[in-house]
Amino acid sequence: MSELKTKEKTIVVPGEILATGMDYLPSYGTYREGDHIRAGKLGILNVDGKVLKITSISGRYMPKRGDTIIGKVIDVTMNGWRVETNSPYSAMLMLKDASNEFIEKGANLTRIFNFDDYIVCGITSVSSQKLIDLTMKAPGLRKLRGGQIIEVNTHKVPRIIGKNGSMVSMIKQATGCSIIVGQNGWVWLNSEDAKMELIAIETIKKIEAEATQSGLTDRIKEFLEKKTGKKIEATVIHNEQQEVSQ
Amino acid sequence: MSYKKRVDGRKFDETRPVEAEVGVVKRADGSARFKIGQTEAWAAVYGPRELVPRFMQNPQKGILRVHYNMMPFSGHGNRVRPGGNRRSKELGMVIRDSLLPVINLNDFPNAVVDVFIEFPQTDAGTRCAAVTCAAMALADAGLLMSDMVSAIAVGRVDDKIVADLNYDEEAFECDAGVTDIPVAIIPSTGEVSLLQMDGITTKKQLFEALELAKDVSKKLYEVQKSALKKKYKVSEA
Amino acid sequence: MIIDKKKIIDMMGKGLRLDGRKADEFRKIKVEYGITKSAEGSSRVTLGDTVVLAGVKMEVAKPYPDTPDQGGLMVGAELLPMSSPEFESGPPSDWAVEVARVVDRGVRESHAIDVKNLVVKKGELVWNVIVDIVTINDAGNILDASAVAVLAALKDTKLPKLEKDIIDYKAGLTKEKLPVKELPIAVTVYKIGKELFVDPTNDEEKQIDARLTVTSIEDGSLCSLQKGGESPLSVEEIDKMIDIAIKHAKSLRKDL
Numbered sequence: 014m015s016e017l018k019t020k021e022k023t024i025v026v027p028g029e030i031l032a033t034g035m036d037y038l039p040s041y042g043t044y045r046e047g048d049h050i051r052a053g054k055l056g057i058l059n060v061d062g063k064v065l066k067i068t069s070i071s072g073r074y075m076p077k078r079g080d081t082i083i084g085k086v087i088d089v090t091m092n093g094w095r096v097e098t099n100s101p102y103s104a105m106l107m108l109k110d111a112s113n114e115f116i117e118k119g120a121n122l123t124r125i126f127n128f129d130d131y132i133v134c135g136i137t138s139v140s141s142q143k144l145i146d147l148t149m150k151a152p153g154l155r156k157l158r159g160g161q162i163i164e165v166n167t168h169k170v171p172r173i174i175g176k177n178g179s180m181v182s183m184i185k186q187a188t189g190c191s192i193i194v195g196q197n198g199w200v201w202l203n204s205e206d207a208k209m210e211l212i213a214i215e216t217i218k219k220i221e222a223e224a225t226q227s228g229l230t231d232r233i234k235e236f237l238e239k240k241t242g243k244k245i246e247a248t249v250i251h252n253e254q255q256e257v258s259q
Numbered sequence: 260m261s262y263k264k265r266v267d268g269r270k271f272d273e274t275r276p277v278e279a280e281v282g283v284v285k286r287a288d289g290s291a292r293f294k295i296g297q298t299e300a301w302a303a304v305y306g307p308r309e310l311v312p313r314f315m316q317n318p319q320k321g322i323l324r325v326h327y328n329m330m331p332f333s334g335h336g337n338r339v340r341p342g343g344n345r346r347s348k349e350l351g352m353v354i355r356d357s358l359l360p361v362i363n364l365n366d367f368p369n370a371v372v373d374v375f376i377e378f379p380q381t382d383a384g385t386r387c388a389a390v391t392c393a394a395m396a397l398a399d400a401g402l403l404m405s406d407m408v409s410a411i412a413v414g415r416v417d418d419k420i421v422a423d424l425n426y427d428e429e430a431f432e433c434d435a436g437v438t439d440i441p442v443a444i445i446p447s448t449g450e451v452s453l454l455q456m457d458g459i460t461t462k463k464q465l466f467e468a469l470e471l472a473k474d475v476s477k478k479l480y481e482v483q484k485s486a487l488k489k490k491y492k493v494s495e496a
Numbered sequence: 497m498i499i500d501k502k503k504i505i506d507m508m509g510k511g512l513r514l515d516g517r518k519a520d521e522f523r524k525i526k527v528e529y530g531i532t533k534s535a536e537g538s539s540r541v542t543l544g545d546t547v548v549l550a551g552v553k554m555e556v557a558k559p560y561p562d563t564p565d566q567g568g569l570m571v572g573a574e575l576l577p578m579s580s581p582e583f584e585s586g587p588p589s590d591w592a593v594e595v596a597r598v599v600d601r602g603v604r605e606s607h608a609i610d611v612k613n614l615v616v617k618k619g620e621l622v623w624n625v626i627v628d629i630v631t632i633n634d635a636g637n638i639l640d641a642s643a644v645a646v647l648a649a650l651k652d653t654k655l656p657k658l659e660k661d662i663i664d665y666k667a668g669l670t671k672e673k674l675p676v677k678e679l680p681i682a683v684t685v686y687k688i689g690k691e692l693f694v695d696p697t698n699d700e701e702k703q704i705d706a707r708l709t710v711t712s713i714e715d716g717s718l719c720s721l722q723k724g725g726e727s728p729l730s731v732e733e734i735d736k737m738i739d740i741a742i743k744h745a746k747s748l749r750k751d752l
Binding site: 159160161207208211214215 | 500503506507510512514516
Binding site: 044053101 | 289306307309363367369370398399401403406407446447483488
């Protein structure tokens, strides 16, 4: 007799019994031990049919294929650039993946990306030993100039971006800032108006703090309207897309 | 002569009052505080993060490092000279070994998870408090862990098997002497991941103490669970 | 993390800081006493998210031969690796040594503790007051937080009981408080570009050009100075920084 022992969407701790019986299947963050399926990390239990998995709520960013991140150039080599990813692992951006334009042999690579440059890049592969490859050859990927970078909890990034980019679009519209949210928890903001930039930062920090509470979108809308003194048009929220895919 | 009443009046299987809290060091990736009686442990986890020097990196699995340290003003009496000593080195190793069985090291090859354990005040039972605290901090850091680990020092004072000896009990003078037995248990399997002993005991007394440790560690597991859930409780929508 | 140092300077010039404070504004500060029973006196200071502990251990020892009628005072600091990903285990870093020495100087030069008052038997036995600073979370401005913590811990200190010239820890503390005569408060004023400000966060601290730690006592007199950072300060800047420091010291003293 298979039975779910823990309610869905509750916080579970390592070792906690989630289900008994052979019908349930353990997925990310859970494991089977004899007749039980147990939690293999701290997080929120997710039940999808018979598949049990854990949604992470804490911990550092771990690079995943397909993620778009903001990286920082930490080394320039013969073959490309080494990039810090705000994770335990640095990544490589090879010459061939760096640009759609032809790069001459012996070219001064620091002219393209220099030490301490921040770039929006895509992760193309992560090996079992966590060797990471990056690309700059896709729409929206580019070097960042000016602005500033703040760090947020990587697990709150989906909330900050919102469904179809709706949350971050709302902030962009209200404050007039350019904003790019990396899956790795680094967020780039830029604006001519320093006050607006600060309001955008405050808003993002607020979303981070209140991410698990319901009614967040309305509260953030109210917050932005109060801080900027401008009303936000509801239609804009639905039409805008995040310029870099989630 | 028999040990009829404990020095602080507790029941023989009773621990001192405990407090547990998670997320107490903001900059750390995971952290926790655990207090049992007057022994208070703080643990902060940084990692997984890049491991230097590079020659220590293992391409197949990550490394767990545990650093045990007493603050200079935390001793039961004299000031403790900063900088660690052989005891703190040994304890770092023993605590690390107690946690390794539940940590999935394959999840972070070439990287390291550092656990820093500090004590603002001590009154015996520090290594067990350290294990119980570190387990919460590691879970808080989002590591893949098959289970928690809970630890308690049990022992024998004169003719009685007791749980959670304080400093005065460890130093208690009696004919049969005192045995101090720190034990760490993995709750789901009942396996022992830390076991040390100081003093003279019979095998029968040892196993009686281990049974007691198992019971007590179950209670501590509930405390750890509760502290972890409380931090993230706000709402789980 | 800031991409552009010019941006901090630009924002500060407009009176804006990342967390909404003014250049001249300290974060919220909380001082707690007696946070550990193992010490003869202790405190915890929470300044914004920075958390620092200080603990006092009293010792008795023979005085130095050239000062038979004086006790001793020592201030140490440990920047614990738990408090920041940038601190490592091992011997004290340059920064840890500087924090300890700057705070020590403030307490010593102000005669906050009268070492002549620490004599048990002249020429034979004196008290040594040892204060240890320990960082729990470094969210910027460890130095100022540590100075407040040390002072609070000294104020919290009671003398232990002496039994035949040895401390009897079992007897517990006496009711006699360690006499603290002055309240020296260290305030560090930072400079970035041409802007002067106080109480930086981590991001701000990384970008500073220079700093001046000014320790002052209640009547506004200065008792110690320390300039840090790679850029020089003009005499006019020093003048302004001292005024800023004394002003904040007066206000921080009320929080003790």
